[in-house]
Amino acid sequence: NxxxxxxxxxxxxxxxxxxxxxxxxxxxxxxxxxxxxxxxxxxxxxxxxxxxxxxxxxxxxxxxxxxxxxxxxxxxxxxxxxxxxxxxxxxxxLLSDAPFSLQGYIWHCNDTVWPLFSHLESAVQEGTNQHEKAFGKKSKDMFQDTFYNNQAVKLRFMNAMHSIAKVTGKAVATAFDLCGFKTACDLGGCTGAMAYEFTKAHPALSVTVFDLPAVIEMREHFHPLQKDNRVSFVAGDFFKDELPKAELYILARILHDWPDEKVHLLLSKIAHACTPGCALLIAETMLDGQTAYSALQSLNMLAQTEGTERTERQYTDLLSKHGFGDTRVVHTTNFLDAFIAIKM
Ligand code: SAM
CATH class of the missing domain: 1.10.10.10 (Winged helix-like DNA-binding domain superfamily/Winged helix DNA-binding domain)
Incomplete structure (x- = not known):
């Protein structure tokens, strides 16, 4: 004692x-x-x-x-x-107009994540997200039912994604040599912030941003002066609609939103759209090593989504079931790790 x-x-x-x-x-x-x-x-x-x-x-x-x-x-x-x-x-x-401003993400943390985390005990007991307790709304699909049916909440969420993508985009875009690819499709690419980092880093690459119609209709709001015509936008639902054709598919902070069944559905659609030699680049924080950041981010996914953060092994297993192999991982010094796999 x-x-x-x-x-x-x-x-x-x-x-x-x-x-x-x-x-x-x-x-x-x-x-x-x-x-x-x-x-x-x-x-x-x-x-x-x-x-x-x-x-x-x-x-x-x-x-x-x-x-x-x-x-x-x-x-x-x-x-x-x-x-x-x-x-x-x-x-x-912390300034609203700083190139690496995290203000959008901070406001999302305050207005969305904080109320959800105040129900963390229930999230742990039930193993489900806490939108209903925190906001009084049952949400089958958190994007379509919670974030996008109110313009102010939608903009706040998009600002949050935009700010993180601007801070992490370059590290993800430059993690691998992508000079063999001419076309990419950023599935759930939101405001296009990540796509612009990819075209900046790879002069021969064109990127199609694919996201829900509610998101794509706001694209001008985020890039009013953007002149890069190598970035284009297509509206659709990646679980239901045909995916744009591309040699490289990007999933940045997408798979962690969904349980394995939905991940399999999305991966099977991507695999179907790919020919051998096409690649899938995943940007997530991997649970390996159990840094506080990724473990806490996984609690965030529990309270907020239907998904979870996963380990490198789990991603490799999920992808191998859809014919992707030759995987490589780069642990960036940023929030996200980058993972690439080739369609065999
Ligand atoms: N990839 C962006 C990034 O890294 O900043 C955004 C990640 S955000 C967590 C998830 C994105 O997936 C949102 O932009 C959301 O609108 C999009 N999304 C969710 N469900 C979708 C669906 N069914 N079809 C297409 N996009 C979807």
Missing amino acids: SEPKKEDLQRIIELMDGFKASKALFTASKMCVFDLLQSRPGLDAGQVAQEIKASAKGTECLLEACVSLGLLKCKERTYQKPAYVNTDLATRF
């Missing part, structure tokens, strides 16, 4: 406090604190409170929490009121 070690205590407190840190980040992001301090660096808490239309007491607490988390810095503390500025981390990832 010796006294607890300081580092053990620190570690456990850090874990207990994780949700407070997440919520402080989400709240500052939703209240646009980082954008405000980028355009007007050095405001004090009272000035920030006025701009974000919040209480002086609450704003001061929130700003100090952001300082403690390394998201804001205090320029002046000695004689005057503390003046706040963004840290490099905030400037890089």
Whole structure:
């Protein structure tokens, strides 16, 4: 019964406090604190409170929490009121218009994932997603029933996917030598952010983005200035409709949304569309190694979808049943791992 070690205590407190840190980040992001301090660096808490239309007491607490988390810095503390500025981390990832902005994903975490996670106990007991408990809606297909039947929720979800795809896209697009392929189809390619990373990285490649009609109709919203005519968009349902022909199929963060039966249905359609030598590139976070990121992401899939994250072995087995082999994996240093298999 010796006294607890300081580092053990620190570690456990850090874990207990994780949700407070997440919520402080989400709240500052939703209240646009980082954008405000980028355009007007050095405001004090009272000035920030006025701009974000919040209480002086609450704003001061929130700003100090952001300082403690390394998201804001205090320029002046000695004689005057503390003046706040963004840290490099905030400037890089938290501004709405930063090239690697994660704002879309953070808002999705706040508005969708957080309510779902508050029912994690039920998710674990029942082994199912928690849309009904969190949002009062039974959802057979979370995309069509939950995310896409309300314009604001749809845009929020698409913004979330767009921001992650922009941050991870290059690492996935450059994981393998794809110079043998001229045509690709990004199934569930959402806003096209990943597809544009592929055409940027591979000058001879054209990519068709295939997604549900509700998503494809929003494409202009995400690329108003985009001039790359090597990216095209086709609307359809990948479980029901014919897939566009391509030499390379891309599934980025698609299979983790679905249980094995649906994965088999999709893979059989892709296998049917492929001739020998065609390839399938999967981007997911693989459970191997059990980093906290992929294990927690699997809990996220449990609470949010019908799917799960899987191991490299599980993907290899699923694919081998559809005639794909010669698999290779690259563990990128980004959120996603890349996995490629060839149709035999
Ligand atoms: N691939 C994108 C990425 O990595 O950012 C988006 C991943 S998101 C988790 C899943 C995507 O699959 C969404 O864009 C969704 O609209 C699309 N999707 C879901 N069900 C679909 C279906 N039945 N047919 C076509 N696309 C579908």
